[in-house]
Amino acid sequence: MIVGDYDGNVKEKSNVRVKHMASTTTEGDALNTLMEEVKTEYTLVLRNVTELDSNAQIERLVREIESLNVNAVGGAIRNSDNIWRLGCHQRVFRNYTLVYEEGYDESMHDCVFCDHVDGPFLIKTKILKTIKFDSILTPMGLYEDFFMRLNTEVAICPDALFDMDFPRRSELTKDWEKFGRKRNLYKLKFSFGLTIHFGCNYAYPCERIKGFIRSPCCIQELADLIYGFMDMCEKVKGSCQLNCGTVLGTVKMYNAIPWEEDADLNFRCHDFTKLKNASSKLSSSGIRVGVEHLSNCTPTAIPAQLGARSKHWHADIWSRYTMESYEVRSKHRNFTRIPFNGRLVHGMRNPVLFTRISYSDIFMHQQHFREVGFGRVKQFSKCPKVNGHDCIDNYYEDGNIQFRDPVA
Incomplete structure (x- = not known):
């Protein structure tokens, strides 16, 4: 176990290595520093964990990351009030709006597939060191950005259970500002009712480029x-x-x-x-x-x-x-x-x-x-960017409802 310590209170043990962090070290920077110490094929990334015991079923996570052929796999979470959550989200990013819907639409081996997970996750070390965390971002958006750049499905096997504090998601736009600007977001929505409006008080994109829609x-x-x-x-x-x-x-x-x-x-x-x-x-x-x-x-x-x-x-x-x-x-x-x-x-x-x-x-x-x-063109131009949120070919050539906020 490799622990990042800000207060100097964590002691080295035979199976615990401690990396002491300056108070100004961001969470992303700290995670990147810790991952450089990892020598194993897989890394278990623990966030906000209050207790780690056999319920974590780490061996099962290792089996499933291999048999499901995914880059990362996590477990369900339970907080200090003994409230259980699956912690699996589906994500859609379209027309400068990013939406997270908690739930799943596909499963295998009693595991569910997600775009984003709230809890700890086991990940291939090679992938983790390639993707890394953005050291500039605040905790609001740090993991959202990481899983967006991972850009693959992640599995959650909920019979693996982690005791942890549920992730805090601030209601203040300023706390999400760095993440929003990095992704040119107009709006960020979570299915539990949180909506962050970023507004237009920044240098928003407005260039005319064939195959894209305007912000x-x-x-x-x-x-x-x-x-x-x-x-x-x-x-x-x-x-x-x-x-x-x-x-x-x-x-x-x-x-x-x-x-x-x-x-x-x-x-x-x-x-x-x-x-x-x-x-x-x-x-x-x-x-x-x-x-x-x-x-x-x-x-x-x-x-x-x-x-x-x-x-x-x-x-x-x-x-x-x-x-x-x-x-x-x-x-x-x-x-x-x-x-x-x-x-x-x-x-x-x-x-x-x-x-x-x-x-x-x-x-x-x-x-x-x-x-x-001039003349009737039956379909939108092919977008020069693969899976771009602002691509005109994300839409079909009829109907106006599709231009409202997307649904995951």
């Missing part, structure tokens, strides 16, 4: 750009509408499409000066509006154009001589309001009929034409 923070920025201009338009009693792919995404997903390229809006050309002057107020929210094309407000003139920009996005805002929303207002009829990213925006009276004029099979999905060209 939720990137889509949030686009939604804020669209809503910011629409809200300003409404406050000055202008007449504005969503247009093209923007209204398409709204009726399909109540949001911008996750692989969107830009935003498209319309306004009644008689409101050009009013909107241009009012747009200066949007600079406080990080939205810059400029004139991209001037034109006379006549039925035959080339449309005038405004352009709105945020940090990563651009919106084309085109003038129209006539606007359905203006006609609706002039007749004192109610606007249609469409849910959009948790808010409501004014749109045309029948948004789906409006959309069908420009698009066919509107509730089917298609990548942007800048990635795949």
